[in-house]
Amino acid sequence: xxxxxxxxxxxxxxxxxxxxxxxxxxxxxxxxxxxxxxxxxxxxxxxxxxxxxxxxxxxxxxxxxxxxxxxxxxxxxxxxxxxxxxxxxxxxxxxxxxxxxxxxxxxxxxxxxxxxxxxxxxxxxxxxxxxxxxxxxxxxxxxxxxxxxxxxxxxxxxxxxxxxxxxxxxxxxxxxxxxxxxxxxxxxxxxxxxxxxxxxxxxxxxxxxxxxxxxxxxxxxxxxxxxxxxxxxxxxxxxxxxxxxxxxxxxxxxxxxxxxxxxxxxxxxxxxxxxxxxxxxxxxxxxxxxxxxxxxxxxxxxxxxxxxxxxxxxxxxxxxxxxxxxxxxxxxxxxxxxxx
Amino acid sequence: xxxxxxxxxxxxxxxxxxxxxxxxxxxxxxxxxxxxxxxxxxxxxxxxxxxxxxxxxxxxxxxxxxxxxxxxxxxxxxxxxxxxxxxxxxxxxxxxxxxxxxxxxxxxxxxxxxxxxxxxxxxxxxxxxxxxxxxxxxxxxxxxxxxxxxxxxxxxxxxxxxxxxxxxxxxxxxxxxxxxxxxxxxxxxxxxxxxxxxxxxxxxxxxxxxxxxxxxxxxxxxx
Numbered sequence: 001x002x003x004x005x006x007x008x009x010x011x012x013x014x015x016x017x018x019x020x021x022x023x024x025x026x027x028x029x030x031x032x033x034x035x036x037x038x039x040x041x042x043x044x045x046x047x048x049x050x051x052x053x054x055x056x057x058x059x060x061x062x063x064x065x066x067x068x069x070x071x072x073x074x075x076x077x078x079x080x081x082x083x084x085x086x087x088x089x090x091x092x093x094x095x096x097x098x099x100x101x102x103x104x105x106x107x108x109x110x111x112x113x114x115x116x117x118x119x120x121x122x123x124x125x126x127x128x129x130x131x132x133x134x135x136x137x138x139x140x141x142x143x144x145x146x147x148x149x150x151x152x153x154x155x156x157x158x159x160x161x162x163x164x165x166x167x168x169x170x171x172x173x174x175x176x177x178x179x180x181x182x183x184x185x186x187x188x189x190x191x192x193x194x195x196x197x198x199x200x201x202x203x204x205x206x207x208x209x210x211x212x213x214x215x216x217x218x219x220x221x222x223x224x225x226x227x228x229x230x231x232x233x234x235x236x237x238x239x240x241x242x243x244x245x246x247x248x249x250x251x252x253x254x255x256x257x258x259x260x261x262x263x264x265x266x267x268x269x270x271x272x273x274x275x276x277x278x279x280x281x282x283x284x285x286x287x288x289x290x291x292x293x294x295x296x297x298x299x300x301x302x303x304x305x306x307x308x309x310x311x312x313x314x315x316x317x318x319x320x321x322x323x324x325x326x327x328x329x330x331x332x333x334x335x336x337x338x339x340x
Numbered sequence: 341x342x343x344x345x346x347x348x349x350x351x352x353x354x355x356x357x358x359x360x361x362x363x364x365x366x367x368x369x370x371x372x373x374x375x376x377x378x379x380x381x382x383x384x385x386x387x388x389x390x391x392x393x394x395x396x397x398x399x400x401x402x403x404x405x406x407x408x409x410x411x412x413x414x415x416x417x418x419x420x421x422x423x424x425x426x427x428x429x430x431x432x433x434x435x436x437x438x439x440x441x442x443x444x445x446x447x448x449x450x451x452x453x454x455x456x457x458x459x460x461x462x463x464x465x466x467x468x469x470x471x472x473x474x475x476x477x478x479x480x481x482x483x484x485x486x487x488x489x490x491x492x493x494x495x496x497x498x499x500x501x502x503x504x505x506x507x508x509x510x511x512x513x514x515x516x517x518x519x520x521x522x523x524x525x526x527x528x529x530x531x532x533x534x535x536x537x538x539x540x541x542x543x544x545x546x547x548x549x550x551x552x553x554x555x556x557x558x559x560x561x562x563x
Contacts, residue, residue, distance in 0.1 A: 041448030048445065186396075245429050248389065249443040249490070250419035 012053055038130030046258070053262040056235070064270070067231050071318070073213070074224045076278045078217040079314055083279065085209060087303050099171050101180050102193045103164040105137075109188040114162040117188060121166055126179050129167040161190060173200060221321065228267055228325030229332075232260050236333050243337045257330045261323055268322020272315035279306050279314075341367040341498060341529050344399035349383050351552075357383035358553045360397065361443065366529065367497070370486050370524045372540045373533045375550035381533035384550070385502050388531070389423060390414045402497060417463045419447065420490040422491030422528070430475040436462070437471040443494040457491065460537035461493040465519055485519065492523050499523060501532045513539055 032336075057064040105114055111134045118132035133141075138160040143152050168179055176194055184192035235242070243256055287303040294301040306314075342365035349357040358380045365371060373381050385393045387399055390406050401405045402420060409417060430439050440461055444454045462468050465485035475483050484504060491499055499543045501520065503560075505513035517539060534540060538548055549557030 037450075038448070039449065044450070045445075045448055241429070244430050245431060246442065246446065247415070248418060248423055248429070249446060249494075250415045251446045252415040255415075255446055 005179045013108055016330055039066055042048040045255070050262045053137045053259050053266055056259075057266055059262065064267070067227065067267055068270035068274055070227055071224055071267060071322070072274035072278055074220040074227070074266075075271055075275040075314065075318055075321075076282075077220055079275065079280060079310075080279055081213055081216065083283065083306065083310070085213070097194070099168060099176060099198070101166040101168065101176070101183060103166060103183055103186070103189050104193065105164065105188050106190045107160040107161055109162055111135075111162070113188055114164065117186065121164060121183065121186070124182070126169050128169045131165045131167075133163045133165065138163060164189075171206065183187040206251060213226065224271075224321055225325040225328065228322050229329040231267065232326045232329035233333060234266055235260060235263060236330065236337070238283050240337065247337070253334055256334065257327070259324050260330045264322040264324075264326020264329075265319050266322070267326075268319040269315065272318030275318065276306060276314055280311075341365050341402060342531070343400040344397070345389065345399070347394045347399050348396035349380075349387065349392065350395045357552055358387075358394075358482060361553075361555050362397075363548060363555060363558060365529060368519065368524070368527050368529055369546065370530045371532075371546040371548060372543075373548045373550060374535055374537060374540060378533065378552070379537075379550040380553040381550060382502060383553070384529075385500050385533055386424075388498075388500060389421065390417055400446070413534065414490065418535070419443070419494065420497050423500040424484070424487050424491045424497035424499070424504045426506040427449040428475070428487040430483055430486055430490075432475050434474070435471065436467065436473050436475065436478070439475065439486055440489045440493050442490060447494060457493050458489075461489040464492065464522065465489045471489065480507055484508065484516055486515070488519055488523075492528070495527060498529045501530070501534075503534055504532060505536060506532065510539070514542075536563075 022183040071283060103117075105117070109117075111132075114132040114134060118130045121127055135158050139152065139158050142148075142160060146152075166179075166183060168176055170176070180192045180194045246256055283303050283305055291302050344361045344363050346360045346362055347358060348360050349546070350391070351357060361380075373384055375381055383392070387406065390409060397407075401417070403489055404413075404417060407419075417563060420426070431442075434442075437458055440458045441454050444457055458471070459468065462471060465488050467482060467485055467489065470478060470482065470486075475486060475497055478486065484507075484545060488501075488504075491501075499520070504507050504520075505516055508516060513536065520530050520532065521543070544560060
């Protein structure tokens, strides 16, 4: 058996040994590949890495799915909170309306002057809207709301001034104060009043909300990076021998790193798709209850779903996070993977 | 091809792997490095593969100073070297074809070129009919030949082998050595670390003898 094998080797090798081209010459022939060849090789290497990563994830479908699911939950929490806040903002009309500036006009300003002033203000920078309430309308509303209708009829003149309600574009305290200052200098304006306490409270609430969402995002993004990093670390451990061999036969760090980066990005993509689905399903599930509640208050309010732009941002962010998490994990472990 | 000039290797724990080793290997030469366990054979191979760096002296491989080479250059240096291990270091989840193709995939060659070269390398080690099998389906000798095919498929200028016949019976060992000689005839320098003196003596090639990290003999192996 061995003799046969031995002679087989010799027979096969002999003609090759007679090859007049020395090995070095053959080597030189391979030098200087063109750009298109290098580009094709680069594309082929990436394609192979991507397919290899997909195949490896496919070999462990349940494990891969649960990793994506954990990442999806971590992504869904801040994203879901942000979407809910957007919906609450819509429910309350707008935050800007809560920070209206009331311009009390001089008593001698008539309705046409008030309308004119209102139109002028609408064209000013930093103003979203302006609405004029005449003296007569103001008295009418006051009589209805105060319950002092009869007493007010006894008054010889209407004591209430005309009012222009200005809705600003921004809720920033300094900007509002500057706007109030400018409005107070307009002709026929007796007093410009801004409920700064309420604005300050609103700004504080918004700041708190922002910080909460930011903190939660940072926390969950860190958790996500840890999850992906740990998952990739396990993949690296399972392929330790392969990596050592690749390095010994001339594989560069980027060659070793590439399939793991694709794997991280694929985990991210899977998590992004799942998260988008979870959020769309969750908002749809909540919507029935919200529509019912709003109906009791005579409102037709309904929750908005996940906007496509937000969904795509979520997907892109998830892919990037997966990629970055994998990069960090590989960078940390690559040095330990020198051939032994 | 290879030049050792007073090369020494001392490890951080104080152990000295090699003492001021000096010798040269010409292009296309076939030589053995022998010595008992701990003589420094593996350290010598590790230095040539840039897995470690010399602590003293100068080690040149194809004109490159391995003491000064940057980490980024090491993979490109290794692409000029083929390496065969005692334990084969094959990837058992890949077919014979894919094991042998690995160095070529790293080089970024096209699929047809890879197929051509892998077929040629497997033909040289008489395993053309095993391309689709997995290493686990092969005998130890066949696995070693797959390892050799992988080491020569990218046509390296230098082939290193660390105890390549250590796990083989004498008959298979002789067969594998025959494959190395065939490869050497194509112009590849071959350096084999082995302690099998009987086998080395039969082959009549240059032999370096190491003892406790020192070179104590350099000449043709005697029968």
